[in-house]
Amino acid sequence: MNPRRLTPSMSLLIAFEAAARHCSFTKAADELALTQSAVSRQVQSLEAQLGIELFRRDGRKIELTAAGALYQHELAAALGRIRSATLQTIAYKAEGGPLNLAVLPTLGSKWLLPKMHEFYALHPGNLVHIHSRIIHADIQSSASDMQAIICAGKGDWPGYISHLLLKEKLVVIASPTAVAEFRAMSPADVADQVLLNVVSRPNAWSDWFDRYNLGHRSMRTGPSFELTAHLIQAVSAGIGIGLVPDILVQDELKSGALIALFDPMESGRNYYLAYATRYQHLPALKTFSAWLLSLPFPD
Template sequence: MNYRKLTPSMSLLLAFEASARHQSFTRAAEELSLTQSAVSRQVQTLEAMLGVALFLRDGKRIVPTDAGRAYMTELGAALTLIRNATLQALASESRGRHHLRVATLPTFGAKWLLPRLHRLYREHPDLQIDLHSRIEDVDFSTQPLDAAIAVGDGRWPDVVAHRLYAEQLVLIGSPTVFAATRKPRRGARARAQVPGDTQRPTIDRLEGLTLLRVGSFPDAWREWCAHFGLPPNALRLGPSFELTSHLIQAVIAEIGVGLVPRMLVEDELNDGRLCSPFAPVPSSRSYYFVYPERTRHHPALIAFREWVLRELAASE
């Protein structure tokens, strides 16, 4: 096997990748600051080297062949790794030991992390934490991040994961919504107080309520019902929200009731905007601080991780 054939020059690869991404030699040339004919010649050279047609040409229009699409998928990921590695190398000197790029769940960041972050800066005035919101799983091989706060079962490949705390789901609603559903049973008197009422939920106590959901945790209501032995198909599921913060606002606006991590609604429960008539339920998920092995000994990461663990221990 000719290994030179397996390692085309970077100029050929860049010309192909840009052409496949734009499906245009002209736009690829503009991106690479080359002429259209130069890009076309480089792609032709690559095709001749590989002995494979990478594009179907129809006048000025180009479309990747099946082989071209497969090659683009693998090559695109490899070039992303190279670019990210280069960015890290270029930024390492300026970032030094005190700069950290952390992805966090949006609502956790807004409701728990940001209100406490000033204490971290008071302890470590030389630190700089760049926060990035992420709902989806973080891929450290393709995204320029040093660490992340994620929720799940702790089984992520190729990362170091520190469990922060076990999620506790609490059913929340406005006092008005819960009060409207508390009709007295025959021969019994309705209880007047909703806040603080933590008796066991029953289907009749949930009838008529719209159950709001968070898209990233579709099994929340099923888990909650299973905990109390309730049939989940007896409940009416309502709208779904991408962000937990949006669900919380919808509950305050009396659109329905929701299941959320208790730590994210402490303020609303304390000031009476929301109430929770049932005890919190343990979730199948936990929150984790995760990072790739390559950043394990990063001084800023160590400082941030230890501070988060202390803050969570104190809040519990």
């Protein structure tokens, strides 16, 4: 097949995508600053090149065909990537530009955001757009539209550069009013408490029980939460006890709103700043990563 048929001109694609999004040649023309007839001709040219009808026409009314709807869905994503790539390239000219950063929700609110005023004080011309994401083991599928990610894992993601930020330690937390005899508690006494969970850590309590050679059958499994922040709130409300990264409850522990039971346990995971190798020379990322890695981090 002729490769030219598979790569229609950008003007034809933009005209079709706008018409498909509005289901109107007239509205597409207004958006693109063209005449209605010019948009119609470009769509007809695209249909002729592809050899398939993209719209059903009924007088002035148009409606996408099944092929047209599929094409529009794929094309919208592709054009979005092209526009994003263009904006990133323009950012090089200014030696700055915004940085799109994905971060775990509770880590972002509890750990990163309180520090961002320091970054902006040093780099007032830079912008970091922070996006809360539940980031899974496959970070590419979790945040492929982001230029950088702060996430937990082992740092061995193919195609990504990663920098260690924090070693993760899990601590058992409780409300001092809900667990009145906490000072006399032993690890075995945890089995008498309702154990709250985060869905992304289904084995956390099992690992903790193994550490103290406790039987799993004695566990009283309680509700699960998608966000660690919600689990912390549930512990504060006296619903049960939780096992969370100690870095996320520093304020609550200092204020006495929550108490830590027993010593923290290393989880085997760490927090990293990670980014795809194609972004490593992005000026905004270089500025942000240099600042972030210069911060003092706890052992």
